[in-house]
Ligand SMILES: C[C@H](O)[C@@H](O)CC(=O)C(=O)O
């Protein structure tokens with residue numbers, strides 16, 4: 559019955575929801591030393607009673623700006639029927655990203671693109687609650703504008719129908735790595751304890767934050783490499799801290815710990831810089847990973863064309879939702895570069911698990927050098943939190959895009975009026 563309904567969107571609400579994670583240094587890195595994991599949280603109500611939930615991730619301050627941007631987009635959404643949107647999803651994506659006045663705020667980058675992600679994530683959630691999708695329908699969601707020189711609609715369809723590997727995911731899940739042991743602000747004792755716990759729970763892949771102080775990095779990488787042993791996997795993440803030459807020399811000094819990748823060594827916009835770093839570090843067996851702050855599919859296209867990354871880190875809230883991430887997954891496949899999604903934030907694990915499962919089942923059918931990030935924070939605030947078993951993401955069972963928060967959480971954490979914030983000086 560739900561499939562037959564038009565689901566007219568009659569209301570969009572957006573709220574500023576913040577979690578005081580900085581108090582415990584969760585999520586801290588060399589550039590973001592005190593993040594309060596936060597979200598602009600969108601709810602779409604329809605006349606049928608079906609509700610869609612979406613969010614985009616922020617670090618606390620400034621979430622109110624994203625909320626304003628979502629409010630500015632609301633008039634393009636409210637009054638539309640879900641069927642009308644999804645029957646020309648590419649057109650709807652363009653409507654949001656190419657409004658002739660608002661596109662000046664981007665286009666397809668920055669706050670306005672984060673807002674687009676929040677709204678479109680809610681639309682995908684709504685759609686996912688109603689029905690299954692065919693490859694052709696999915697390809698029709700992608701805006702190929704600016705990327706047809708590397709990927710056409712026909713090619714995309716061809717790539718999509720080839721892979722079909724669902725059973726293995728249902729049984730074993732998708733491999734994950736953890737970042738939660740080694741945020742930059744954690745003292746060594748905490749790092750050791752978390753690492754011990756993680757090893758006991760079956761984790762074999764670990765990411766460490768680096769980039770603030772070389773001596774600290776050497777000490778922390780030594781601790782973690784000793785604890786995890788020679789066969790487990792280590793990655794390092796500098797969150798854009800260095801210039802190009804500095805990145806090369808700093809990472810060379812950490813090469814003895816055999817990191818698989820250095821993540822975000824320099825400005826996320828510096829494609830040629832990443833290419834130079836990739837070239838310099840290749841002989842050391844260290845790849846470059848980036849993407850969590852890569853603005854759009856066009857940047858990803860150029861990163862791939864320039865061989866500037868060896869691991870594509872898509873982000874469910876930075877790009878224009880599933881629509882734009884589909885384009886990136888397909889381009890990465892074409893360039894034979896593995897996708898390892900970013901998930902360090904609130905709700906990102908919940909969202910991105912869908913994208914990486916889709917990538918495996920419908921695009922890549924390949925697990926070599928592939929894993930999805932996991933962070934162990936704030937899952938209890940979601941109605942359908944991720945399920946991790948033996949360091950693998952198990953496929954979600956509930957319909958939707960998994961980012962509905964408990965209403966009690968939203969009320970308590972709403973900024974600045976929720977109880978969590980009312981009495982806190984921030
Ligand atoms: C500020 C965030 O926690 C960031 O450090 C996350 C990140 O870089 C990652 O998970 O990777």
Ligand SMILES: [Mg+2]
Nearest residue numbers: 795821822850
């Ligand atoms: Mg990172």
